[in-house]
Amino acid sequence: MKQIQIYTDGACSYNPGPGGWGAILIYKNVEKVISGGEANTTNNRMELLAVINALKILKERCEVTLYSDSAYVVNAVLNDRLFQWFQAGWKTNDKKPVKNQELWEELLKMLSFHSVTFVKVKGHADNEYNNRCDKLARNEIKKITTQLNTDTLA
Numbered sequence: 433m434k435q436i437q438i439y440t441d442g443a444c445s446y447n448p449g450p451g452g453w454g455a456i457l458i459y460k461n462v463e464k465v466i467s468g469g470e471a472n473t474t475n476n477r478m479e480l481l482a483v484i485n486a487l488k489i490l491k492e493r494c495e496v497t498l499y500s501d502s503a504y505v506v507n508a509v510l511n512d513r514l515f516q517w518f519q520a521g522w523k524t525n526d527k528k529p530v531k532n533q534e535l536w537e538e539l540l541k542m543l544s545f546h547s548v549t550f551v552k553v554k555g556h557a558d559n560e561y562n563n564r565c566d567k568l569a570r571n572e573i574k575k576i577t578t579q580l581n582t583d584t585l586a
C-alpha cells in the first residue's frame with residue numbers, strides 16, 4: 433500500500449463568511465498542492481473539506497499520515513466522537529444534531545477506504561507544511577473576497 437503524507441488547513445474570515453482550505457499531499461518526495469473555498473462558510477467546514485478533498489483525490493487505497501491543526505477534526509476522530517455520532521444517528525451526547533453531518537459522513541467513507549493516522553500539529557507555528565496550507569487557505573479567501581467585491585460593484 434502506498435504511504436502518503438497529507439497536510440491540511442482551513443480558514444474563514446468572519447466565521448461565517450468567505451472561507452478557504454488548502455492541502456499538500458506528499459508521495460515519494462513529490463508534492464501535490466490543492467485548494468478551494470466557499471463564499472459563505474465556517475472555519476470548521478473548511479477544515480473538514482481540506483481533509484476530505486485531499487483524501488478524495490487518492491486513486492487507490494493508501495496508508496495516510498494526515499497532519500492538521502484542527503482540534504475539531506483531529507479530536508473527533510482520535511476520541512471516537514465521529515463513530516459515536518454515527519452510532520447515535522448523528523446526534524451529539526446532548527441529543528442535538530451533529531453540525532456538518534454531510535461532511536462527517538463523507539469523511540467516514542474515506543476513513544473506511546484508506547488507512548489514516550491523524551496527527552495534531554500546532555497551528556501558526558514552525559511546521560512548514562501547515563504554514564503553507566494556511567497560506568493556501570488564506571489565498572482562497574482573498575480570491576473569493578475579491579470576486580464578491582467585484583460582483584457587488586457590477
